[in-house]
Amino acid sequence: MAARTAPFSRFEFMIAWRYLRARRAEGGVSVMTWISLIGITLGVAALIATLAVRAGFRAEFVSTIVGSNPQITVYSAPTEVVEGSGVYSKLIRDYEARTKRIKAIPGVVTAAPAVRGQAMVSFADRSNVADVYGLALSDLKNIPRIAHSDEAQGNIDNFDQGIAMGIGMARDLGVTVGDTVKLISPNGAKTPFGTSPRVNAYKVEYIFSAGRYDIDQTRLYMPFAEAQSFFNREGGADEIDVDVTDPERVGEWATAISDASGKGTLLWTWKDASGSFLRALGIEDNVMFIILSILVLIASMNITSGLIMLVKNKGRDIGILRTMGLSQGSILRIFFICGAFIGVIGTAAGLTIGVLFAANIDHVMGFVNWLNGGDAWDPSIRGIYHLPAKLQPWDVVKAVSLSLSLSFVVTIFPARRAARMNPVEALRYE
Incomplete structure (x- = not known):
């Protein structure tokens, strides 16, 4: 054996x-x-x-998504401007009060009212279409990929004196810090003869790189008050941009933010935009x-x-x-x-x-x-x-x-x- x-x-x-x-x-x-x-x-x-x-x-x-875009965007459903007028608007008139209530929610890092619009940017004989964000300087500094860009040019503290644009757009236009560009909006001043385009000149104070090609090619920031005037948003904001402690779990804050913002609130998260x-x-x-x-x-x-x-x-x-x-x-x-x-x-x-x-x-x-x-x-x-x-x-x-x-x-x-x-x-x- x-x-x-x-x-x-x-x-x-x-x-x-x-x-x-x-x-x-x-x-x-x-x-x-x-x-x-x-x-x-x-x-x-x-x-x-x-x-x-x-x-x-x-x-x-x-x-690059959560570092340069709001993780949760708060919109307002269309409401009648004047009762019985039949004219509706999505503008958030009480944005200051809503922003304050949202900031008080545990887990909310930042909440900032913003104006959104599109405009044509021209410099010399070149032009481009920009996705314009109107933000306060303090709120712009809270966007990591924008405020702390490795390839940033200029001084972000001078933002209130001009505008900030992506490095890709600046390269295409041939713009450097200190140059003055023209912004053209088709929905400008309203006159008895109709709406005329608005053309304003702004000095480029800050150039950033968000690490995303599409953002650097199209993104432009201007001071919040100036954006309200430029896009006819006086006294209101288009949205409230919210960041939370854990972007991967943004859905957990949806109910609290909706309740704090009030009736007619619509939410759009970064996962709704990029989830697919x-x-x-x-x-x-x-x-x-x-x-x-x-x-x-x-x-x-x-x-x-x-x-x-x-x-x-x-x-x-x-x-x-x-x-x-x-x-x-x-x-x-x-x-x-x-x-x-x-x-x-x-x-x-x-x-x-x-x-x-x-x-x-x-x-x-x-x-x-x-x-x-x-x-x-x-x-x-x-x-x-x-x-x-x-x-x-x-x-x-x-x-x-x-x-x-x-x-x-x-x-x-x-x-x-x-x-x-x-x-x-x-x-x-x-």
Whole structure:
């Protein structure tokens, strides 16, 4: 009767390691081992790098949204200006009182009345269409991506003396800080002969970059009181912009803000505006994980092929080991350890390469740009200016767990085949 040995004894690891290092002349399958090892390494590295890039892209995209736009926008339903007149307006007349009540809600960080409109901006012989926001200086300073822009030009404290515009618009118009631009609104002064366009000149005091191509190309800020006059909003505001402590959970404040704002309140959150895109990103993340998981599975299957060849080549050794007293369990564990070694080493190597790739994504993109002879990342299509990467512990755990699990599972079949080999049949023709 075969002697029982402690599971995963030292000698089992020693024999398994010897088989893995064996040269082909000694009956080893070193080539298949290397193929399996490289396949798992590349699969895990690709999985980790892809998950990091996808997480970084989402984080940067969300950061540019909530860092330069209101997280919750409070509107007013159309109300009759004068009872019985039949003329309706969405203008918020009591914006100061509403803003004060909203600010008092726990979890609300900022609340600011704003005027919204569109105007044509012209400088010299160039022109562009701007999405104009009218805000007070103190409220503008509360917008992180605008007030704390890394590429800001000018002094934001001088905002009350002019306007602020995105760096993309300034570049297209050829504008620098200190230049004077013209703003043209078709809905200007009302005269007995109709409405005439309003044309005002403003000095550019501040140029910002929000990190989003579309915002930098179209966004323009002007002082709140000036915007009221320019867009015929005297005594009122178009909206109240609200930021909360946790942008990912904006829905939790919806009821409180609606109650504080009063009857006829309409709310629009950043998730209402970008939710479909974020859901598409989530679906894409899941699909990419499944596809790359299949690649890891294919790489893991090479372990099965290599072990089957190893078992065939080591038939004589298996017969000798069995006659020396090794149990079927010991034989199974020896060949299981062979496959597990490949899976563990390949996973560790892939983890290292994937982490290094994510940590040096800027250098990688620089190399890709050099190969393409230009800018491989087009911000006008992608929205943001660079490809970010964000390593999340859960993503790393998923990738490593998947690789190790597949490596261990595919090893069981050839290991069981080796364990069930009849030692008499194995030695018959030796």
